[in-house]
Amino acid sequence: MTETKAKTNAEIHVLADETLGGIKREYVEVNRKAEVGEKIVIVNAGVQCEEPYSNGDIFEVESLLGCGRGIQTACYRDIFDSEYRVLEPTDIVHIDDGRYEMVEREGEVGEKIIVVSPDEWIGDDEETGRIGTVKSLYSDGDLSVEAIGLVFGTEYRVLVPLNKHEKTFESKNSVYKQMKNFIHNDLGITRQDIQEMISIAVSNEVQKMSESGKLDRIAGEKIESLIEEGFGNGGRLLYGFKERVSQTVSDEVGKRIANVLNINVELKEEGN
Structure with a gap:
């Protein structure tokens, strides 16, 4: 039975898989007891016999030692369970x-x-x-x-x-960098300039929403939802309903304006 060595990378081994006609397949190290026919890799070589082995050697299990002590490979190497990791096949192949x-x-x-x-x-x-x-x-x-x-x-x-997605990501990242360099270097637009342009654009959109009544409708729908929830207990007003409505509306309005326009807004709850 053949024995090979493989280079490891983050506990991943690339080995020929005889069950796939010898195609290279990725295996991952798993810390468990091996079964007959599985591949193992030596990670903590200890016992030395007539046929020595070292860390990184890969064997196929021929039989199990008695009393659950370990496994036996070709040439009658006895390997304890503490010396190896099982190599489990993944679904990734190299072609x-x-x-x-x-x-x-x-x-x-x-x-x-x-x-x-x-x-x-x-x-x-x-x-x-x-x-x-x-x-x-x-x-x-x-x-x-x-x-x-x-x-x-x-x-x-x-x-x-698998490399198709990686190449697509690299391509998109390259386009992003080119655009970023063009904006900063060729157009001379700074990050602060961009923030100010966004702030102005959002302010204009908020004003349009307010003038068209859309902002009022959004707020009205939110409050309507809270009212339905507040009277959900058999028609009785739930405890703390008024405070929840006031706080929810204040939080939503404050959060949206402060986050988008990057300004400090402090909303104070009006007295009842």
């Missing part, structure tokens, strides 16, 4: 220079898929790990795939590129 997530859903035309579970009556193990692009769709998730042919809906996973 060419890209990272993809294997997603269980129906494929769409133009998407890449990977065969993970060939039909036992039609397919064979050699189909596992094959990758192709969807040409056309059939019912029940079945697909026609380039270089593969008919693929049933139970046989594949869709490959969603």
Whole structure:
């Protein structure tokens, strides 16, 4: 049984997965007892035997030691549970220079898929790990795939590129920086200038809302809602209702004006 070493990055290992035809797959370290057939990585090498091992070595579990003491690998290495971490496979695979997530859903035309579970009556193990692009769709998730042919809906996973979102984010961030530099450097507009322009614009909008009566309607709807809530106890006015109405209206008005216009506003409750 082969044994390999892998470079680690934040406890993530990239290893060839034989169950996917040898495609590179990301594994994550988990602190638990291993089972037969699982991969483990040495993190706290202690016992030295005729076939020594060190931190970072990766093995596949052949059998379990008695009394729950540990596991045994090829060449009869006995490894205690405190010396290793289990490597659990994730849904992320590496194909060419890209990272993809294997997603269980129906494929769409133009998407890449990977065969993970060939039909036992039609397919064979050699189909596992094959990758192709969807040409056309059939019912029940079945697909026609380039270089593969008919693929049933139970046989594949869709490959969603993970770096696509990252590139989109980087592109948007680059555009934002270019616009920011243009505003500050080329137009000579400072942050204070922008704040003043926003303040003036918001003031004009508030004035328009007030003149059109829209501001009164908003306040009226808020108060109407509070009144309905206040008389919700069998038609009896709830205790503290008047204070809640006054405080709510004051808070809302004060908060909106102070936050948007960046001015200090102090509202005092009028006497009853």
